[in-house]
Amino acid sequence: MTDQKKLSHYLNRVAEIAGQAFEKKIRIALLGSFTLNGLAETLSVMCAEKNIQCTTYVADYNQYNQEILNTESNLYKFFPDVSFLLIDSRTILGDLFYYPYSISKKERKQFVDKKIDEIQKLIHIFDKKINSKLVINNFNIPTFSPYGIVETKTDFGQHQMITELNRRLANLFLNSNSIFIYDFNNFVSKYGEKNIFDDKQFLFGDMKISLDYIPYFANDLLSYIIGYLGISKKCIVLDLDNTLWGGIVGEDGFSGIKLGPEPPGNAYVEFQRVLLSLYQKGIILAINSKNNYEDAIKVIKEHPYMILREDHLASLRINWTDKISNMKEIANELNIGLDSIVFLDDDPVNREYMKINLPQVLTVDLPKDSSQYAEVIKSMNEFSVLNITQEDRQRGKMYTEQRKRKELEKSTPDLERFLKQLDLKISIKNANEFTIPRISQLTLKTNQFNLTTKRYQETDIKKFSQDQNYVVGCAQVEDKFGDNGITSAFIVRKENPKEWFIDTFLLSCRIMGREVEKGILGYILNKAKENGVERIKAQFIPSHKNKPIEDFLPKCGFQKEGDFWIYSMKSSFVIPECLTVCVE
Amino acid sequence: MSKRLYDLIARVMNVPHSSINDESGPTSIENWTSFKGYVLLSELEMEFNVKFTLEEAMDVKKVADIKRHLNNHGVTLND
Numbered sequence: 001m002t003d004q005k006k007l008s009h010y011l012n013r014v015a016e017i018a019g020q021a022f023e024k025k026i027r028i029a030l031l032g033s034f035t036l037n038g039l040a041e042t043l044s045v046m047c048a049e050k051n052i053q054c055t056t057y058v059a060d061y062n063q064y065n066q067e068i069l070n071t072e073s074n075l076y077k078f079f080p081d082v083s084f085l086l087i088d089s090r091t092i093l094g095d096l097f098y099y100p101y102s103i104s105k106k107e108r109k110q111f112v113d114k115k116i117d118e119i120q121k122l123i124h125i126f127d128k129k130i131n132s133k134l135v136i137n138n139f140n141i142p143t144f145s146p147y148g149i150v151e152t153k154t155d156f157g158q159h160q161m162i163t164e165l166n167r168r169l170a171n172l173f174l175n176s177n178s179i180f181i182y183d184f185n186n187f188v189s190k191y192g193e194k195n196i197f198d199d200k201q202f203l204f205g206d207m208k209i210s211l212d213y214i215p216y217f218a219n220d221l222l223s224y225i226i227g228y229l230g231i232s233k234k235c236i237v238l239d240l241d242n243t244l245w246g247g248i249v250g251e252d253g254f255s256g257i258k259l260g261p262e263p264p265g266n267a268y269v270e271f272q273r274v275l276l277s278l279y280q281k282g283i284i285l286a287i288n289s290k291n292n293y294e295d296a297i298k299v300i301k302e303h304p305y306m307i308l309r310e311d312h313l314a315s316l317r318i319n320w321t322d323k324i325s326n327m328k329e330i331a332n333e334l335n336i337g338l339d340s341i342v343f344l345d346d347d348p349v350n351r352e353y354m355k356i357n358l359p360q361v362l363t364v365d366l367p368k369d370s371s372q373y374a375e376v377i378k379s380m381n382e383f384s385v386l387n388i389t390q391e392d393r394q395r396g397k398m399y400t401e402q403r404k405r406k407e408l409e410k411s412t413p414d415l416e417r418f419l420k421q422l423d424l425k426i427s428i429k430n431a432n433e434f435t436i437p438r439i440s441q442l443t444l445k446t447n448q449f450n451l452t453t454k455r456y457q458e459t460d461i462k463k464f465s466q467d468q469n470y471v472v473g474c475a476q477v478e479d480k481f482g483d484n485g486i487t488s489a490f491i492v493r494k495e496n497p498k499e500w501f502i503d504t505f506l507l508s509c510r511i512m513g514r515e516v517e518k519g520i521l522g523y524i525l526n527k528a529k530e531n532g533v534e535r536i537k538a539q540f541i542p543s544h545k546n547k548p549i550e551d552f553l554p555k556c557g558f559q560k561e562g563d564f565w566i567y568s569m570k571s572s573f574v575i576p577e578c579l580t581v582c583v584e
Numbered sequence: 585m586s587k588r589l590y591d592l593i594a595r596v597m598n599v600p601h602s603s604i605n606d607e608s609g610p611t612s613i614e615n616w617t618s619f620k621g622y623v624l625l626s627e628l629e630m631e632f633n634v635k636f637t638l639e640e641a642m643d644v645k646k647v648a649d650i651k652r653h654l655n656n657h658g659v660t661l662n663d
Contacts, residue, residue: 007627008595008598008620011598012596015598200635200636200638200641201626203638211623211626212626212630
């Protein structure tokens with residue numbers, strides 16, 4: 001993660017992956033103002049390592065304007081899922097890259113206006129023409145200024161001019177679901193201008209990004225592919241001793257472990273802070289530790305310098321059971337796939353054991369030096385998402401509430417009584433500007449309780465929602481422990497006045513097993529009835545993950561007819577008593 | 585040390601070690617494209633911790649040239 005393989009590795013490996021089959025597919029277009037040699041190969045190999053088949057289109061050198069403006073261009077014929085428009089500072093600034101003070105402050109401001117206008121028009125054409133995400137980079141601020149130390153005293157000098165260009169660029173597409181800004185300036189800051197730009201390579205081969213850093217650059221771009229495909233990791237499972245704190249609590253005792261403001265304990269505090277920041281964006285945290293439960297939980301609950309507390313942890317497996325069984329139980333309890341989990345453990349033996357037994361889990365090699373733990377997490381792109389919804393921000397809290405629900409369930413053996421006690425309320429919402437991002441996200445991420453596993457981008461959902469022939473909606477589920485957020489989505493196509501077809505019906509794993517699906521289906525059936533529909537057609541498309549929904553249609557009274565399932569409106573569908581369904 | 589150099593060239597060019605000799609270059613090794621030539625120089629600099637000058641980089645036509653320039657930077661390659 002922090003160390004990348006060399007570019008030659010990717011260039012040579014690309015031939016080996018050709019013709020291999022992968023689980024996911026993506027089409028990537030690369031448009032650049034400079035030579036992009038090696039980038040497509042590197043991206044393809046990195047994708048293959050994540051079981052993604054990446055097909056690339058690389059536009060000719062500095063032809064991005066023509067490719068976008070010409071509606072018959074090869075770019076549009078390629079039908080990319082994600083396009084990267086990579087423009088370097090030399091190209092965008094032209095002569096001003098070298099001679100920013102050859103013109104007045106007013107002219108520099110006009111220059112920014114002009115460039116923003118050009119970019120906006122170009123991207124507008126692209127966005128209207130094609131259903132592809134577009135990622136455009138912002139511009140790095142060169143450390144050199146002809147004004148030297150007076151640069152910072154110069155009103156709208158070169159540095160301010162580029163900062164303004166970047167700010168305006170970000171603002172242009174702040175609310176866009178299809179255009180994203182890649183923070184290239186940040187990339188240069190991270191690895192250093194002297195490393196990213198190699199004058200010799202530039203002068204000799206017109207390479208504007210040093211070849212050594214093409215893999216790092218590709219790794220950053222890969223984040224968008226992970227986000228687009230909805231394959232980001234959902235959960236971090238952590239060991240405790242020498243991972244969340246230094247030392248072994250069972251031996252060193254509550255006050256003997258290293259955790260606090262002084263080194264080396266502060267390394268663990270730092271690490272926990274980064275984990276908490278990910279929790280706040282929606283990453284679930286869980287514990288898988290061989291330990292005495294009492295010793296460990298006392299630290300989690302009472303240690304003055306613990307950052308992560310019990311409420312941040314969705315699942316606790318603190319016992320002497322082997323870590324593989326614990327891991328399977330955690331995945332089961334949280335209702336997430338093993339391939340959504342990242343495992344962090346300081347012990348190389350435990351890591352190896354996990355890698356061999358559960359290769360689906362991403363087991364990260366933590367360095368020996370605990371001061372580098374935080375960096376390992378910070379440099380991972382596996383948590384990348386293209387947007388962060390309200391549900392994401394609340395996810396950690398929701399999982400804690402879920403743990404409490406499970407505790408109630410355990411103490412109430414009768415399922416019907418348990419469900420009644422939950423006070424379940426389902427609010428059906430139409431697709432609108434607030435719910436569309438979440439509906440798309442649910443179609444991209446939901447695997448288990450998903451009838452057809454059709455993946456839809458926001459633009460697709462938007463299109464359906466504007467089409468009279470579709471009913472697109474979602475459901476927010478609340479109970480006495482809290483709000484689960486929007487956790488279900490459906491897309492129904494009106495085939496003809498008498499027949500509707502359920503294109504998509506899914507439920508987040510968080511709320512499975514509570515009859516919620518029957519409440520939502522009941523809503524769809526009632527709506528169909530009100531519209532004079534006689535038959536509802538549905539389809540179950542098996543995947544290797546959606547077994548939980550396999551029996552859903554027959555259980556709800558659908559009859560098999562060829563490849564489809566049919567519900568006749570003559571039958572009456574009863575929404576379970578434990579549910580309150582309302583329509584917003 | 586020549587082995588270390590040949591290993592690196594073989595790895596970058598994705599050819600067997602045995603196909604590399606001092607006369608090897610873009611004309612004898614099909615994979616040795618101009619781009620692979622840039623990649624080779626960049627990985628040589630990392631491997632041997634040297635920085636070639638622009639003139640040296642432009643001068644590389646075969647393995648013997650690389651040896652000569654590495655030697656200029658104090659890297660001794662014993663056969």
